[in-house]
Amino acid sequence: MVLKAPGILTFMVSIVLTVTVLIMKFFGAEIPFLIGNEFWVLLLAQAILVLGCAMRGL
Numbered sequence: 001m002v003l004k005a006p007g008i009l010t011f012m013v014s015i016v017l018t019v020t021v022l023i024m025k026f027f028g029a030e031i032p033f034l035i036g037n038e039f040w041v042l043l044l045a046q047a048i049l050v051l052g053c054a055m056r057g058l
Contacts, residue, residue, distance in 0.1 A: 006052030014052070017045035 006014075021042045023029050034041055 001054065003053050004056070006049060007057075010048060010052030014045045014049040017041055017048070021045070 020031065020034065021038045024031060024034060024038055
């Protein structure tokens with residue numbers, strides 16, 4: 001399996017989700033859908049990034 005750089009959209013979605021969780025965790029922001037699901041959102045962001053690196057076309 002050959003890894004490649006993810007597409008810009010994949011990278012940006014991952015970064016936005018990760019930064020959102022970090023802001024919630026360290027600055028106390030409350031986003032209704034994400035409250036209590038920070039771990040799962042962070043896991044989703046990293047899974048999107050890994051899939052973007054492993055699969056062609058993402």
